[in-house]
Every structure is written in structure tokens, then in C-alpha cells.
Amino acid sequence: MKTTIRRVAIIGGNRIPFARSNTVYSHASNHEMLTATLQGLVDRFNLHGERLGDVAGGAVMKHARDFNLVRECVLSTTLARETPAFDLQQACGTGLEAAIVVANKIALGQIECGIAGGVDTTSDAPIGLNEKMRRILLDASRARSTGQRLAALSRMRPAMLFRPALPRNGEPRTGYSMGEHAELMAREWGISREAQDALALSSQQNLARAYNEGFFTDLMTSFKGVSRDNNLRAELSIEKLRALKPAFDRKVAPEQGTLTAGNSTPLTDGASAVLLASEDWARERKLPVLAYLSWSEVAAVDFFDKKEGLLMAPAYAVPRMLKRANLTLQDFDFYEIHEAFAAQVLCTLKAWEDPAYCRERLGLAQALGAIDRARLNVNGSSLATGHPFAATGGRLIATLAKLLAQKGSGRGLISICAAGGQGVVAILER
Amino acid sequence: MKTIEISQPKGAAASLLGVVLARRKPAAAVNALPEVTLVRPQVVLDAAHIARYANVCGFHMAQGVPISYPQMLTFPLLMAFFGSGDCPWPAMGTVHLANRIVQLQRLDAGDTVRVEVRTGRLLAHEKGQTFELELRVLRADTLVWEATQTLLRLGVKQPAGAAYASALSADLPLSHQADFMASANIGRRYGRVSGDLNPIHLSALSARLFGFQRAIAHGLWTQARALAALLPRAPVTQAALTSEFKTPLLLPARATLWSTRQIQGTLQQAALFEVRNARGDKPHLRGQLDYQ
Numbered sequence: 001m002k003t004t005i006r007r008v009a010i011i012g013g014n015r016i017p018f019a020r021s022n023t024v025y026s027h028a029s030n031h032e033m034l035t036a037t038l039q040g041l042v043d044r045f046n047l048h049g050e051r052l053g054d055v056a057g058g059a060v061m062k063h064a065r066d067f068n069l070v071r072e073c074v075l076s077t078t079l080a081r082e083t084p085a086f087d088l089q090q091a092c093g094t095g096l097e098a099a100i101v102v103a104n105k106i107a108l109g110q111i112e113c114g115i116a117g118g119v120d121t122t123s124d125a126p127i128g129l130n131e132k133m134r135r136i137l138l139d140a141s142r143a144r145s146t147g148q149r150l151a152a153l154s155r156m157r158p159a160m161l162f163r164p165a166l167p168r169n170g171e172p173r174t175g176y177s178m179g180e181h182a183e184l185m186a187r188e189w190g191i192s193r194e195a196q197d198a199l200a201l202s203s204q205q206n207l208a209r210a211y212n213e214g215f216f217t218d219l220m221t222s223f224k225g226v227s228r229d230n231n232l233r234a235e236l237s238i239e240k241l242r243a244l245k246p247a248f249d250r251k252v253a254p255e256q257g258t259l260t261a262g263n264s265t266p267l268t269d270g271a272s273a274v275l276l277a278s279e280d281w282a283r284e285r286k287l288p289v290l291a292y293l294s295w296s297e298v299a300a301v302d303f304f305d306k307k308e309g310l311l312m313a314p315a316y317a318v319p320r321m322l323k324r325a326n327l328t329l330q331d332f333d334f335y336e337i338h339e340a341f342a343a344q345v346l347c348t349l350k351a352w353e354d355p356a357y358c359r360e361r362l363g364l365a366q367a368l369g370a371i372d373r374a375r376l377n378v379n380g381s382s383l384a385t386g387h388p389f390a391a392t393g394g395r396l397i398a399t400l401a402k403l404l405a406q407k408g409s410g411r412g413l414i415s416i417c418a419a420g421g422q423g424v425v426a427i428l429e430r
Numbered sequence: 431m432k433t434i435e436i437s438q439p440k441g442a443a444a445s446l447l448g449v450v451l452a453r454r455k456p457a458a459a460v461n462a463l464p465e466v467t468l469v470r471p472q473v474v475l476d477a478a479h480i481a482r483y484a485n486v487c488g489f490h491m492a493q494g495v496p497i498s499y500p501q502m503l504t505f506p507l508l509m510a511f512f513g514s515g516d517c518p519w520p521a522m523g524t525v526h527l528a529n530r531i532v533q534l535q536r537l538d539a540g541d542t543v544r545v546e547v548r549t550g551r552l553l554a555h556e557k558g559q560t561f562e563l564e565l566r567v568l569r570a571d572t573l574v575w576e577a578t579q580t581l582l583r584l585g586v587k588q589p590a591g592a593a594y595a596s597a598l599s600a601d602l603p604l605s606h607q608a609d610f611m612a613s614a615n616i617g618r619r620y621g622r623v624s625g626d627l628n629p630i631h632l633s634a635l636s637a638r639l640f641g642f643q644r645a646i647a648h649g650l651w652t653q654a655r656a657l658a659a660l661l662p663r664a665p666v667t668q669a670a671l672t673s674e675f676k677t678p679l680l681l682p683a684r685a686t687l688w689s690t691r692q693i694q695g696t697l698q699q700a701a702l703f704e705v706r707n708a709r710g711d712k713p714h715l716r717g718q719l720d721y722q
């Protein structure tokens with residue numbers, strides 16, 4: 001058997017504007033949002049009735065009934081019904097991981113084209129039955145006699161109706177929320193409030209400028225009458241950011257916090273998707289290639305016993321990938337580092353500049369060094385757009401691919417941190 | 431130089447009485463303060479009292495003896511000074527304008543120290559006469575802690591001394607750091623711990639007798655409450671604090687703490703801070719803290 005590795009082309013991307021939780025998309029389901037996003041991509045590249053090789057995607061916050069979410073969404077679009085699809089989930093890395101999986105299939109010649117996507121809603125969140133009540137109902141259904149059934153049901157209490165199981169935005173093993181973990185990291189790395197606010201402001205200003213330049217016109221489909229991310233604050237000032245009170249300090253650093261609602265991403269609803277293909281497939285359809293997905297890497301850290309920062313995994317993933325690609329951290333024209341929290345980005349950059357950390361934790365001979373900050377998230381990132389967990393990967397790929405296409409040639413780095421101490425990173429080239 | 435030794439401080443009520451009686455003193459101009467040193471030759475740092483102070487001011491036990499705590503030890507001496515003929519003006523109506531604290535060595539509960547208060551410079555202020563009191567704490571004849579209290583006697587015409595100037599220069603932008611409650615009874619609680627039972631701090635009614643709408647928080651409580659938030663959760667060895675009291679904090683209130691650490695201080699760590707009103711547009715207290 002002869003297998004050749006093929007280049008994987010990024011043809012385009014699409015997303016719906018992202019919306020802060022419980023605002024304009026309050027009543028939109030994951031199914032609705034991902035379907036609208038996929039349909040927008042199908043319309044843009046005229047894929048009506050086409051059978052694609054695969055569609056991969058997922059959601060972090062998911063209803064049990066959405067066990068086959070992506071396939072159901074595909075069936076709701078004008079793609080051929082014969083297009084297979086599957087769900088996957090890797091927390092905030094879901095969207096990028098989906099793209100890597102589809103890209104690998106294309107690279108190996110298993111498929112010619114595919115879509116990778118992601119969607120999330122924290123507004124239309126799954127609320128479970130009270131856990132005790134759920135067990136009683138299951139016991140009742142297992143009962144073999146009326147007596148046993150009544151005995152089980154007699155354990156029900158009215159209070160159970162009002163204490164449902166709510167989804168939590170926290171790490172099961174530590175009990176801390178993402179923000180609390182990021183606050184701990186900011187303390188460990190000595191990241192100042194001022195540096196975080198400055199990054200948040202530049203993210204907002206960059207996104208506003210990109211919208212004004214029409215950058216997102218061919219990367220977005222309006223949804224529910226919304227045509228811009230509603231977390232964008234074009235009129236934001238540094239004074240307004242300074243006036244916000246720390247939001248995650250109470251448990252981990254009472255009265256000494258640095259993370260605020262302004263320099264952290266809000267809970268967000270939204271969806272994104274990217275179209276990937278072999279060069280042959282693109283050529284046949286006369287579709288221009290924006291960029292190529294050339295390298296990827298995942299990493300995970302021990303944030304529990306070894307006490308590594310929960311969101312530090314990208315710091316490990318990037319040097320491993322650079323080594324395989326024979327590149328240095330400075331060999332990039334653009335850096336798309338997902339801004340889960342301004343502190344996460346700043347901790348990662350500081351870690352790469354720290355010789356001791358690079359030597360002892362990352363096993364490198366010397367520090368990776370500093371990056372040119374003018375190349376970081378040049379068209380804004382999650383602090384401004386918001387962060388619908390699984391949809392962020394698709395947003396980053398489409399944004400970076402278009403940046404490289406506009407530039408004509410070059411290389412860009414994508415880095416995403418994810419719950420569970422994980423990180424997913426990739427290199428795009430043109 | 432006159433030295434007055436006070437081994438058995440008077441009770442809070444007695445010293446308050448002295449202070450109230452001393453109200454009869456006129457608001458006269460003087461050329462210099464008499465050179466007086468008041469001394470408590472042997473004071474043991476009482477863990478229980480430190481704990482009560484820490485609790486009222488919001489300090490964490492892990493922070494050890496707060497750098498502002500030794501001011502509690504000087505209070506009986508200050509009251510004795512104000513109640514004596516050596517102080518040209520009464521305590522009532524004397525405004526606490528600023529203070530500077532320098533801790534040179536870490537203090538621990540159980541330490542035996544010598545506490546001194548002596549008269550310092552006169553400075554001319556646009557609203558009256560400013561005068562300084564120098565506070566010192568020595569352990570085994572070594573100076574471990576010192577402070578300067580800058581007080582203002584309002585309404586003194588043609589005040590003596592060089593012009594008073596703010597010691598806090600850098601006007602850096604500050605960020606909202608924390609909120610804290612100054613509860614209605616905080617004046618009474620801090621008063622019981624500190625011995626400072628000035629009626630303007632105790633209740634709305636007693637404060638009204640002295641021209642305030644409501645009781646006002648002790649400036650030193652506000653300062654200590656800010657320090658509790660700014661200092662790390664471990665004892666510090668060296669520290670320097672410069673504070674200026676801007677406007678009274680009327681009780682009860684929700685106050686906001688604003689700060690920045692983007693300054694170069696004299697020690698490893700430094701913070702510039704303000705305690706402001708709930709809206710964050712009016713400062714009650716401004717200060718710079720250095721520590722290591």
C-alpha cells in the first residue's frame with residue numbers, strides 16, 4: 001500500500017456573529033446555530049447537493065438529545081444527505097481539533113474535502129433533573145412490582161423539583177472555575193492588571209478596526225438580525241476597564257485579583273465552520289486556496305499533582321510542534337493566540353521568554369524568546385469577539401487563513417488552551 | 431527636652447475626659463512645640479489584642495503583626511500629650527492630615543518594646559497650623575518601627591514653619607481593586623480596640639453634636655483596611671507607608687479600593703492606592719505602600 005501525504009488547503013470559513021450569553025441568541029439552540037453556519041458556508045462555496053467527505057464538529061455544552069448533533073445539522077442543510085458527520089469534543093480545543101482530524105483524513109487521501117466546525121450556547125444550557133430524583137426515577141423504572149415502584153417513588157421530595165443539576169464552568173478536579181485558575185496563573189507569573197487591561201483594549205480596538213475594514217464580510221453570515229459580535233465595545237476606554245472590579249479573586253486571592261469582566265472572555269453563544277480540501281478538489285472547482293494547514297500538536301499538563309497552570313498546555317504544545325516543523329517562535333507573520341483571559345495569553349508569552357521555565361519545564365536548551373507583539377491577534381480575538389467554546393477554533397483558522405491570503409505569503413501560529421489542562425496548536429502557511 | 435514616662439496608661443474614659451476638658455485651650459499661634467518625649471518603657475505585644483485589631487481591620491492572621499498596629503501602642507501617649515499643657519491645642523478639632531510609617535524589622539506577638547512619642551516640626555498649612563508627632567518603637571534599644579503623624583489645627587492664623595507639601599507625588603492611573611463595607615458600628619468597634627473614643631466616630635447622634643451628618647470612620651481604620659487588602663498573606667519584614675487623609679468616610683458606606691503596582695518604590699514591592707467612595711470618584715485616603 002502506498003500512501004502519500006497531501007497538502008491540506010483551507011478554502012474558507014464562516015461563522016455567525018458571536019453573542020454574549022443570554023442576549024440575542026437566548027432562544028437559539030446549538031442545532032440552529034450550527035445549521036445556519038454550515039448553510040452559510042455551503043451557500044458561499046456553492047456546495048448545494050454535494051457529498052462531502054466528512055463533517056466533524058462538536059459542542060462543549062450539549063443536551064443529551066444532541067448525541068448526533070453535527071449529522072443532524074448536516075441533514076438540515078442543502079448538502080447531500082449522503083454526507084457523513086460526527087461529533088467530537090475537546091473542550092475549547094474542539095473546533096481546532098475537528099479541523100485537525102478532517103485535515104488528517106484529507107492529507108492521507110481518505111477524503112477529498114470536509115468541514116470542521118463547532119458551536120456552543122451557554123444560554124440554551126442543558127439543565128438536568130435533580131441527581132437524587134434521577135436515581136429514584138431509574139430505580140422506579142427498574143422495579144419489578146407495583147410495590148417496589150411505589151417504594152422507590154416514595155423517596156421523592158418536592159424540593160428535588162427546585163434543585164436541578166446545573167452545568168458548571170469549572171474544573172471537576174480542583175473545584176475552581178476557569179477564571180480562578182487563570183487568576184492563580186496571573187499571580188504565579190506576576191501579570192499586572194494594567195498589562196491585562198491593555199491587551200483587552202487592543203483586542204477590542206483591533207476587532208473594531210477589522211469590522212470597519214470589512215475584514216469579516218466574507219467570513220460571516222448574519223443570524224437573528226445580528227451582523228456583528230455583540231461583545232465588541234468599539235467605544236471602550238482604558239478608564240472603563242480600570243473601573244471594573246476583579247471577578248475571580250474571592251476564593252483564590254481575596255481583594256488581590258487582577259482578572260475582571262473586561263480582561264476575561266464572557267460566556268458566549270455562537271458557531272463557526274471551515275471548509276478544508278485537497279488541492280485537486282479546490283482546483284477542479286476553481287476555488288482559491290487561502291492557506292494550508294501544515295502542522296498541529298496537542299499537549300496536556302498535570303495541573304493537579306504537579307500544579308502546572310491549568311491553561312499552560314499551549315506553552316508545551318508549541319515548542320514540540322516547532323521542533324517537528326524545524327521553526328523558531330519568531331518565524332511567524334501572525335500569532336493567533338486564543339484570549340480565554342488576557343492573563344492566559346500573557347502568562348504563555350512570559351513562559352516562552354523565561355529561560356528557567358523553558359529549560360526545566362519545556363525541556364529546551366534555551367528560551368523560545370519574545371514575539372513581535374504587533375503580530376499578535378491583529379484583528380482582535382476572544383476578549384472582543386467572545387468565546388463560544390467549541391466555535392473559537394473555526395474562527396481562528398478562518399481569520400488567520402484570510403490574513404495570510406491578504407498578505408500573499410507567510411506563516412501563522414494558532415494556539416488554544418482548553419479545560420482539563422489541554423492545549424491545541426497549529427501552523428497555517430501560504 | 432522633657433521626658434515623661436507613662437507606665438500605667440489611663441483608662442480610655444479617663445483619657446477621653448482629659449481630652450474633652452482640654453477643649454478649653456485657645457486656637458492660638460505658637461512659634462514651636464515644646465520639646466517633649468512621652469515614653470512607655472516596657473510594652474509587651476499582646477497576641478489577643480493584635481488579633482482583635484486584625485479582626486476589626488480585616489487583616490488575615492497569616493499577615494502577622496500588621497505594620498499599622500504599633501500605632502495602637504502609641505495612642506495612650508498621644509492622648510496624654512493632648513491632655514497636657516505641653517500641647518498648645520485640644521485634640522478635638524485637630525485633623526489628622528497624613529502619616530508615614532516605616533517598619534525596619536518584623537515585629538512579633540510577645541515582643542517587649544519601648545514606645546515613644548515626641549513632638550516634631552511645625553509646618554504652615556493654608557487652613558491652619560500643621561504639626562508633627564514622631565512615634566518610635568524600639569526593641570532591645572534598636573529602632574524597629576517609626577512613624578510621623580501630621581496633624582492640622584484648623585483656623586490658626588499666620589501658622590509657623592515651612593510650607594506643608596504633599597509627600598505623594600506620582601499621579602498614576604489606578605484600577606479598581608476591591609470593595610469593602612465600612613459598617614455603621616465600625617467606629618465603635620475600632621474605638622474599643624484602639625481606645626480612640628472620639629464621639630465623631632461612635633454614632634450618628636454623637637457625631638452630629640460635632641457638626642458631622644453621620645459618624646465618620648477612623649482614618650487609621652480606613653488605612654488599615656486598605657493595608658489588609660494590599661499586603662501579602664504573610665508577614666513583611668520591612669515596609670514604608672505614606673498616607674494622606676482626604677475626606678471623611680461617612681458611616682455606613684461601601685468603599686472602593688483603587689491601586690496600581692506600576693511604580694518603583696524604595697523596597698521590592700510597591701503599590702500606590704486610594705480608598706474612594708462607592709462610585710469611585712471621590713478619594714477618602716491616598717497612599718503609597720512599599721514592602722518586602
